[in-house]
Amino acid sequence: MLFLPELTILGAGLALFAVSLGQFQPRTVKNITAYVLLISLVTTICSIGNNGTMFFGAFKVDLFTQIIKSIVVLGTFIIMLFSNPDAGVKKGTQPEYYLFMLMSVFGLMMLVSANELLAIFVSLELSSFTVYLMVAMRKNDTGALVNGTAQDSTGHGHAGIFCQTGQGMQSEAAMKYLLYGITASGLMLFGMSYIYGLTGSTELPVLAPALAKIFPAPVAVVAVLLILAGFFYKVALFPMQFWVPDVYEGAGNEATAFIATVPKVVGIALLIRIASLIPASGQEVTWVLGSCAVISMFYGNLAALVQKDMKRLLGYSGIAHAGFALLSVAMLGLYGFAIAMYYIIGYLLMTLACFLVICTLSRNGSNLQVSDMAGLYKRAPLLAITLACALFALAGIPPFVGFMGKFMVMVEVLHKGYLVFVVLATINTAIAIYYYLSIVRQAWCTDDKERPAATPSLLVNAAAFFLLITIIAMGVFANPVVNTLAAALSTTFS
Amino acid sequence: MIEDYLVLSVILFCIGILGVISRRNVFTVLMSIELMLNAANLAFVAFARLNETMDGQILAMMVIAVAAAEAALGLAVIILLHRQKGRLDSNVFSLLKG
Numbered sequence: 001m002l003f004l005p006e007l008t009i010l011g012a013g014l015a016l017f018a019v020s021l022g023q024f025q026p027r028t029v030k031n032i033t034a035y036v037l038l039i040s041l042v043t044t045i046c047s048i049g050n051n052g053t054m055f056f057g058a059f060k061v062d063l064f065t066q067i068i069k070s071i072v073v074l075g076t077f078i079i080m081l082f083s084n085p086d087a088g089v090k091k092g093t094q095p096e097y098y099l100f101m102l103m104s105v106f107g108l109m110m111l112v113s114a115n116e117l118l119a120i121f122v123s124l125e126l127s128s129f130t131v132y133l134m135v136a137m138r139k140n141d142t143g144a145l146v147n148g149t150a151q152d153s154t155g156h157g158h159a160g161i162f163c164q165t166g167q168g169m170q171s172e173a174a175m176k177y178l179l180y181g182i183t184a185s186g187l188m189l190f191g192m193s194y195i196y197g198l199t200g201s202t203e204l205p206v207l208a209p210a211l212a213k214i215f216p217a218p219v220a221v222v223a224v225l226l227i228l229a230g231f232f233y234k235v236a237l238f239p240m241q242f243w244v245p246d247v248y249e250g251a252g253n254e255a256t257a258f259i260a261t262v263p264k265v266v267g268i269a270l271l272i273r274i275a276s277l278i279p280a281s282g283q284e285v286t287w288v289l290g291s292c293a294v295i296s297m298f299y300g301n302l303a304a305l306v307q308k309d310m311k312r313l314l315g316y317s318g319i320a321h322a323g324f325a326l327l328s329v330a331m332l333g334l335y336g337f338a339i340a341m342y343y344i345i346g347y348l349l350m351t352l353a354c355f356l357v358i359c360t361l362s363r364n365g366s367n368l369q370v371s372d373m374a375g376l377y378k379r380a381p382l383l384a385i386t387l388a389c390a391l392f393a394l395a396g397i398p399p400f401v402g403f404m405g406k407f408m409v410m411v412e413v414l415h416k417g418y419l420v421f422v423v424l425a426t427i428n429t430a431i432a433i434y435y436y437l438s439i440v441r442q443a444w445c446t447d448d449k450e451r452p453a454a455t456p457s458l459l460v461n462a463a464a465f466f467l468l469i470t471i472i473a474m475g476v477f478a479n480p481v482v483n484t485l486a487a488a489l490s491t492t493f494s
Numbered sequence: 495m496i497e498d499y500l501v502l503s504v505i506l507f508c509i510g511i512l513g514v515i516s517r518r519n520v521f522t523v524l525m526s527i528e529l530m531l532n533a534a535n536l537a538f539v540a541f542a543r544l545n546e547t548m549d550g551q552i553l554a555m556m557v558i559a560v561a562a563a564e565a566a567l568g569l570a571v572i573i574l575l576h577r578q579k580g581r582l583d584s585n586v587f588s589l590l591k592g
Contacts, residue, residue: 118552118553118556121553122556125560129563168575171571171578174574175520175572178567183527185531186510189557190507190530193534193537193553196538197541200545
């Protein structure tokens with residue numbers, strides 16, 4: 001049963017479609033979704049170790065794809081554990097929201113296994129289209145602060161004034177997400193057409209050797225870079241990152257938690273798959289990708305310095321982190337690919353921990369400012385510890401997973417002899433520490449009388465514990481994890 | 495000849511990109527994106543002829559289907575945006591500042 005994990009997700013989507021026809025309490029719908037995700041998590045983990053192809057070679061199952069699928073489903077399940085019952089969407093539309101989320105997960109799982117250009121394109125679109133709708137479904141009456149940073153910069157208004165979000169913030173975000181998304185897929189499609197023209201095939205195993213033969217030709221380089229652009233959009237890397245802050249701010253907290261984490265893991269996996277088409281001697285591609293990575297880091301980190309909205313800040317920090325993962329992919333070696341995968345899985349855990357805190361603290365689904373973290377250590381000690389660990393990890397402080405990821409990326413880049421990139425990446429690590437630790441300072445070193453104490457439920461506490469332990473464990477046992485990923489990747493590409 | 499089709503597809507693609515970058519109206523941007531997708535379609539079909547395989551033509555058909563879905567989605571979000579704002583210039587995208 002190679003297709004079983006996808007089938008369970010598809011069945012879950014059908015079940016939610018049936019639920020959407022009736023009238024159910026939001027909590028019931030959430031519980032149903034959580035249970036079906038648990039079932040598909042079990043089936044996905046059980047499917048690790050399967051091997052084979054389906055659909056005439058267009059769908060490939062091996063160790064690597066099943067590990068990534070397990071992480072995709074696990075990440076979605078954790079989001080379900082800590083999301084509020086109404087998931088920040090309009091009353092009565094929860095079943096549709098979860099249906100779209102599950103279809104997006106289905107698209108991502110197909111995307112990991114896709115072994116053919118057409119399958120890659122269609123599953124990428126499936127996973128994107130549903131997410132556009134998730135953004136647009138945010139409820140109106142969240143009472144969020146409308147764009148405190150922009151008001152600050154123009155001198156009108158000031159942070160801390162709460163007003164209604166009703167004026168279309170979410171549909172504007174969805175529109176931007178959609179327009180940038182389709183443009184990116186147009187670029188990718190054009191690249192695919194040239195790859196097909198050059199090699200005469202759409203199957204990755206067939207076209208890889210054909211492409212390697214003609215590789216230094218400019219048209220092949222441009223075509224591969226155009227395909228990569230589609231995934232740059234998914235992972236939010238430099239030329240394709242403009243949607244990030246607005247979509248993060250305009251989308252609901254739970255939807256942002258999904259957008260910020262799960263698709264990025266798959267995006268890096270696909271970046272690796274496309275980058276593996278390039279022969280290792282492809283110096284010029286390494287320079288192009290490395291430059292994009294370094295610009296992403298600078299852009300993300302410098303813009304994050306001045307952010308006051310938590311989600312915008314995490315969005316910019318996500319751009320910077322994607323830059324680190326791309327730098328590792330740009331080395332075009334098996335070990336570099338494995339480190340990129342390790343890095344982005346660590347990023348998923350750290351960001352999920354941050355969004356766990358945001359979703360739990362947020363009142364009625366509103367956006368949180370950095371100042372809302374004040375006095376968190378008294379209001380909710382476990383959340384404060386989770387937030388501190390996640391931010392220390394994001395900043396790259398040992399022994400957490402973020403430090404080991406950054407360290408291994410830099411060692412790998414140094415091995416390949418790109419000293420410039422190492423120096424620039426190190427400067428970025430130093431810049432990033434400032435804004436991460438200023439949130440920790442808000443949470444631990446200030447007192448607050450007005451904001452109420454938060455009482456996370458048992459499940460949220462369990463999820464927080466799980467994330468804390470995995471963030472530390474993946475940092476401590478970095479080597480076995482990277483070696484496992486490298487072994488899995490080597491079976492994929494052989 | 496094949497070169498003519500490819501040149502045409504590159505020209506269409508460039509017009510599409512220019513439209514996405516320079517136009518303010520949401521509908522025009524959507525149409526420009528359609529132009530980009532169709533430029534890719536043209537290249538696929540031309541290459542299918544060149545390579546004498548059917549893969550390219552099948553891909554073009556799938557892209558047309560996906561583009562229809564994308565237009566439906568885009569129009570749905572545009573209606574939502576219009577209800578909440580009343581205008582459709584990209585200039586009204588001012589609530590959120592990138």
